Amino acid sequence: MSAASTQPATAQEHDVVFDNIGMTFQSATGVTQAVANVSGAIPEHKFVSVIGPSGCGKSTLLDMVGGLLRPTQGTVSIDGETVTGPRRDTAMVFQEDSTLHWRSVLDNVAFGLEVKGMPKAERFDRARAMIELVGLQQFENHRPGQLSGGMKQRVAIARALAMEPRVLLMDEPFGALDQQTRQFVGRELLNIWEKTRNRVLFITHDIQEAVYLSDEVWVMSARPSVVKEVVKIDLPRPRPAGTHAMPRFRELEDHLWELVKVEAEKTLGPGAQSA
Numbered sequence: 001m002s003a004a005s006t007q008p009a010t011a012q013e014h015d016v017v018f019d020n021i022g023m024t025f026q027s028a029t030g031v032t033q034a035v036a037n038v039s040g041a042i043p044e045h046k047f048v049s050v051i052g053p054s055g056c057g058k059s060t061l062l063d064m065v066g067g068l069l070r071p072t073q074g075t076v077s078i079d080g081e082t083v084t085g086p087r088r089d090t091a092m093v094f095q096e097d098s099t100l101h102w103r104s105v106l107d108n109v110a111f112g113l114e115v116k117g118m119p120k121a122e123r124f125d126r127a128r129a130m131i132e133l134v135g136l137q138q139f140e141n142h143r144p145g146q147l148s149g150g151m152k153q154r155v156a157i158a159r160a161l162a163m164e165p166r167v168l169l170m171d172e173p174f175g176a177l178d179q180q181t182r183q184f185v186g187r188e189l190l191n192i193w194e195k196t197r198n199r200v201l202f203i204t205h206d207i208q209e210a211v212y213l214s215d216e217v218w219v220m221s222a223r224p225s226v227v228k229e230v231v232k233i234d235l236p237r238p239r240p241a242g243t244h245a246m247p248r249f250r251e252l253e254d255h256l257w258e259l260v261k262v263e264a265e266k267t268l269g270p271g272a273q274s275a
């Protein structure tokens with residue numbers, strides 16, 4: 001596999017840097033070492049996906065970058081600053097519907113800007129631009145209850161992008177969507193990202209999705225997890241819909257399946273299919 005390297009890129013000042021981080025949870029039910037020793041970096045303008053067996057620590061890794069969890073070992077830094085809590089230049093999108101049901105789409109997308117104290121006219125201008133970017137301009141006065149699951153996720157993405165984050169963290173953002181909607185919103189995310197090019201850390205169980213979207217896919221081992229391999233996705237950009245049919249796409253997908261299968265079998269036993 002010529003495009004694969006075994007470790008993430010060497011850290012630069014403007015990267016998101018993982019310096020030997022680990023996370024051990026202590027709870028009433030015992031001690032769980034979720035993440036062991038992860039080092040590496042998300043370089044500027046790069047889209048990195050993380051895959052690995054269920055329960056290996058993918059969300060834990062993302063929460064440490066988002067400042068929701070403090071590593072019990074090592075540090076995460078963004079642009080040279082250690083992450084000690086949620087940051088204004090970092091936005092998160094989760095699998096669950098996080099829209100505010102009593103607010104219109106416009107008010108949802110403008111919410112973070114309102115909290116930041118941006119004047120009304122300015123925040124609505126920016127929110128409308130983001131709503132257009134995700135193709136919901138006909139729905140800005142609708143409430144989330146009037147939207148489909150895919151549309152609600154597009155609202156969540158627009159809200160995150162409105163903050164102009166330097167780092168976008170996405171934890172299975174399309175996990176609750178049907179396959180067709182998932183592919184549609186994925187393509188849309190890629191179109192938007194081509195314009196913004198912020199650093200993205202994207203957690204997914206879907207290997208095809210990871211290959212299609214990413215510059216690098218990090219494969220995590222079974223718990224306590226380390227980055228087992230970094231696979232560079234050397235497919236040209238932009239990536240039109242037919243990208244999935246390219247022989248190189250299939251090759252990368254097969255390679256990732258093999259890597260994940262070995263780790264899933266350690267967790268679930270032989271024959272495991274879960275990513």
Ligand SMILES: Nc1ncnc2c1ncn2[C@@H]1O[C@H](COP(=O)(O)OP(=O)(O)OP(=O)(O)O)[C@@H](O)[C@H]1O
Nearest residue numbers: 025026027032034053054055056057058059060061
């Ligand atoms: N707050 C917590 N307290 C104790 N253990 C936790 C806590 N959060 C996560 N864990 C444990 O840490 C491990 C990693 O969990 P995490 O949610 O990061 O995995 P994941 O790879 O994202 O899982 P999945 O793919 O199933 O969503 C699991 O064994 C989980 O039970």
